[in-house]
Each structure stands twice: as C-alpha cells, then as structure tokens.
Amino acid sequence: MLGRKSVNALNHLEIGQCDVVALAEQFGTPLYVFDEEEIVGAMREYREAFAQHYPSFHVAYAGKAFLCGAMCRLVAQEGLWLDVVSGGEYFVARGSGFPWNRLIFHGNNKTDEERALALREGVGRWVVDGFEELECLLEESKQYVHGKLPVLLRVTPGVDPHTHAYITTGRVESKFGFPLVEGIAEKAFLLAASSPYLDVRGVHCHIGSQIRTLDPFLKAVDILLEFMDALRRNHGLLLEELDLGGGLGVPYLDGEKGDFPSIRSYVEALTGKVREKCLSLSYPLPVLFVEPGRSIVNTAGSTVYRVGFVKEIPGVKKYVAVNGGMTDNPRPVLYGARYQALLGNRVEGGEKETVAIVGKCCESGDVLIPEIELPRVKRGDILVVEGTGAYNYSMASNYNLIPRPGVVFVRNGTARLVVRPESLSDLLRKDVIPEEGAG
Numbered sequence: 028m029l030g031r032k033s034v035n036a037l038n039h040l041e042i043g044q045c046d047v048v049a050l051a052e053q054f055g056t057p058l059y060v061f062d063e064e065e066i067v068g069a070m071r072e073y074r075e076a077f078a079q080h081y082p083s084f085h086v087a088y089a090g091k092a093f094l095c096g097a098m099c100r101l102v103a104q105e106g107l108w109l110d111v112v113s114g115g116e117y118f119v120a121r122g123s124g125f126p127w128n129r130l131i132f133h134g135n136n137k138t139d140e141e142r143a144l145a146l147r148e149g150v151g152r153w154v155v156d157g158f159e160e161l162e163c164l165l166e167e168s169k170q171y172v173h174g175k176l177p178v179l180l181r182v183t184p185g186v187d188p189h190t191h192a193y194i195t196t197g198r199v200e201s202k203f204g205f206p207l208v209e210g211i212a213e214k215a216f217l218l219a220a221s222s223p224y225l226d227v228r229g230v231h232c233h234i235g236s237q238i239r240t241l242d243p244f245l246k247a248v249d250i251l252l253e254f255m256d257a258l259r260r261n262h263g264l265l266l267e268e269l270d271l272g273g274g275l276g277v278p279y280l281d282g283e284k285g286d287f288p289s290i291r292s293y294v295e296a297l298t299g300k301v302r303e304k305c306l307s308l309s310y311p312l313p314v315l316f317v318e319p320g321r322s323i324v325n326t327a328g329s330t331v332y333r334v335g336f337v338k339e340i341p342g343v344k345k346y347v348a349v350n351g352g353m354t355d356n357p358r359p360v361l362y363g364a365r366y367q368a369l370l371g372n373r374v375e376g377g378e379k380e381t382v383a384i385v386g387k388c389c390e391s392g393d394v395l396i397p398e399i400e401l402p403r404v405k406r407g408d409i410l411v412v413e414g415t416g417a418y419n420y421s422m423a424s425n426y427n428l429i430p431r432p433g434v435v436f437v438r439n440g441t442a443r444l445v446v447r448p449e450s451l452s453d454l455l456r457k458d459v460i461p462e463e464g465a466g
C-alpha cells in the first residue's frame with residue numbers, strides 16, 4: 028500500500044480516515060481522492076529541510092502536476108510559490124486568490140494573450156524560454172505594471188536524467204530553454220541584461236521528471252554554477268538566483284519504495300552541492316528555488332472506480348473493466364507507466380486471482396494495469412488505483428465523451444468536494460448546435 032491508507036473493521040480501504048466505499052456512494056465514481064494531510068506533509072518536508080540546510084530558498088509547487096482552486100489555497104497557506112505554465116493555470120491561481128508575486132510563469136510558447144495577462148497582473152518570476160520570447164519581452168516589459176520585470180532564463184545544461192524520453196527536458200536538443208553550448212545561453216543573458224526594463228535574477232533549469240537518483244541533479248548544479256561564474260567573470264553579471272526545477276521521482280509500486288531518495292535527502296544533497304560548489308568558485312550563495320510537483324501530490328492521490336463487466340478469455344486472460352481508464356489516467360498509454368491497485372470494499376483475504384485492469388475507452392491500449400493479483404473481483408466492486416495524484420486529473424480528457432471525474436480532499440475522517448464531477452450536460456455546454464434545418 029502506498030501512503031497513509033488503512034483498512035477498517037469492514038475490510039474497506041480508508042484514506043484520510045474516510046471509507047472509500049462511502050466516498051464512492053456519496054460522490055460517485057470514478058473519483059480522485061486526495062489525502063490533504065499527505066500533501067501538506069510533503070510541502071512542509073520540503074520547506075523544513077531547506078530551512079535546516081540553506082539560508083535563502085523558495086519552494087514552488089508545480090501546478091501542472093495537479094491544480095484546482097482548493098490546491099492553490101493549500102499552496103498559498105503553506106507559504107509555497109506556485110509554478111504555472113499557461114494562461115489557464117495562471118487564471119485559476121489568480122481566480123482562487125493566489126498572490127501574483129509568488130507565481131513563476133513558465134512556458135515555451137506563451138501566447139500574446141498569456142503574456143499580456145501576466146504583464147497586466149504581475150508575476151513573481153517570469154521564466155524566459157527562447158530568443159523570440161526575449162525579443163518580445165524587451166518591448167513588452169515596458170508596460171509591466173510592477174516596475175522592472177523579474178526574469179529567470181531557462182537553460183538546458185545537457186544532463187541526461189535517465190528517465191522516460193517524454194519527460195526528459197534538460198538535454199541540448201530539448202524544445203525548452205537556451206542551450207549552454209556555443210555561447211547561446213550566454214548571448215541570451217547579455218541581451219536580457221541590456222534591457223532597462225528587465226531585472227535578470229538568475230538561471231532556471233528543469234532536467235526532467237520521475238528521476239530516481241540524485242546524481243543528475245548534482246551534475247546540473249555543477250554546470251549551472253560554472254555558467255553563472257563565467258557570466259560573472261567574463262561580463263561582470265552577477266546572478267543571484269538559481270532555480271533547479273522539479274523532477275524528484277516517487278515510487279508507484281510497493282516494490283519500488285526503497286528506490287527513490289526522500290525529499291529530505293534530495294534537499295540535503297542539493298543544498299550541500301550548491302554550498303560546496305559556491306565555495307570552490309568563491310561565488311555568493313544564490314537564492315535557491317525548486318519546483319516539485321509529483322513528489323508533493325502523487326502518493327496522496329488515488330482513483331476510486333466501480334468495476335463493471337468482467338470478461339474471461341479461457342486460458343488466456345481475465346479482464347476487469349472499470350468505469351474510467353485512459354481518460355482519467357493517460358499515463359500508462361503515454362509512458363507505459365505502472366500502477367498498483369486494491370479492492371476498496373474487500374481489501375484483505377479471500378481467494379486471489381490474476382487479472383488485467385482495463386478502462387472503457389475504444390482503444391486496445393486502454394489498459395491501466397496489465398497484470399495484478401487481487402481478491403476475486405466482481406461487478407459492483409470498488410477498485411482503487413494508488414499513486415494517481417500527479418499528472419492524472421491534470422492530463423484527463425473527454426475522449427469518447429466520457430465526463431471527467433470529480434476531486435475530493437479527505438482529512439481526519441472528513442471529505443470535501445473540491446472539483447465537482449463533470450455531468451453529461453457539461454459535455455454539451457460548449458457546443459454550438461445549428462438550428463434544425465440550418466445544416
């Protein structure tokens with residue numbers, strides 16, 4: 028079992044001391060359930076570890092992992108910053124009262140409208156991703172409402188984080204950032220620093236996601252601080268901030284629990300490396316930023332499904348179909364991601380069988396778990412897939428016009444709906460239907 032779940036006297040699974048069978052009845056299925064204390068616990072672990080090891084830092088939660096108004100509130104309450112990557116995320120953050128000056132605004136293709144919105148309302152840091160964006164900003168930042176626009180420039184340090192190719196972002200060929208090679212990033216910094224309207228604060232990098240070892244992060248620190256030092260020595264440009272992005276991996280299976288560094292050891296290693304490198308370069312300690320997403324929300328989240336039809340192909344396979352699938356969790360199809368599950372209404376005991384958990388979409392690839400041993404499953408059972416907090420709700424779609432599930436936060440035996448489930452009528456809400464006969 029992942030996280031802090033338990034089993035009650037009815038042999039039902041509990042999350043945040045709420046019985047998942049009762050949650051399924053109250054809120055319907057599929058349903059994303061988040062243990063609020065677990066989210067808050069991870070946020071505090073980051074902040075406390077930094078506070079113990081480093082003088083000046085900011086932890087920015089990466090909203091792309093999972094974002095809604097209630098999550099923005101939690102992030103704000105816990106004193107974190109928030110990384111947003113689109114006008115939509117920016118709008119949701121501001122609409123739920125998140126302070127503009129703690130927003131980090133990302134994106135490799137910020138549209139005219141998105142740039143105008145952020146310049147009109149404000150950002151804590153703007154992460155510049157390429158030359159064309161920088162050219163636009165040299166002009167547009169004159170209009171920035173809060174004085175000089177505080178920017179970080181994203182660079183690709185050329186580090187391979189040994190994770191899935193789709194979530195590798197720090198290599199030279201990446202679509203993100205300025206490559207450090209051939210003086211490209213250097214040229215970008217000099218151009219930005221020449222503007223009277225930009226306040227060039229520092230360097231940003233994000234090398235990838237679901238990273239299992241600390242080594243790639245430490246390599247990135249080495250490379251980035253050497254780059255910052257070269258800017259100082261060669262051009263007198265002293266950058267005061269270093270943003271190392273997110274990327275710390277988490278276990279998705281019980282068997283992987285020992286394979287990932289803890290938040291604490293990640294922070295210790297990172298801050299230790301920054302101190303050591305700064306000392307060797309005589310570079311003043313920069314303000315450090317990190318942008319964790321997955322390691323804050325993934326384990327806290329589970330998806331609660333109702334089992335529908337069970338189909339056995341004798342001697343071949345038994346399929347257990349749930350009332351969701353790749354629409355609420357595209358990661359198995361996208362990355363071959365692996366998950367584990369439990370029967371929420373009969374967690375322990377009984378005869379076991381090996382089954383495949385599939386969704387209801389019209390794709391043969393719509394397989395949530397290709398092989399898992401569970402107590403004998405039947406229609407009407409409650410199936411809980413664990414570790415779905417990150418990149419599930421935020422990546423969900425309406426494929427096959429399946430409504431997206433709602434989200435519930437649970438804590439100390441109390442559940443609160445934070446995103447209502449989509450209804451069938453929501454599916455027609457945006458349609459413009461021609462009058463009959465008008466074609």
Ligand SMILES: Cc1ncc(COP(=O)(O)O)c(C=O)c1O
Nearest residue numbers: 089233236273274318319320321
């Ligand atoms: C710029 C940036 N920061 C932070 C993150 C969060 O990464 P993770 O969820 O792996 O911590 C991402 C994820 O893609 C990202 O692109």
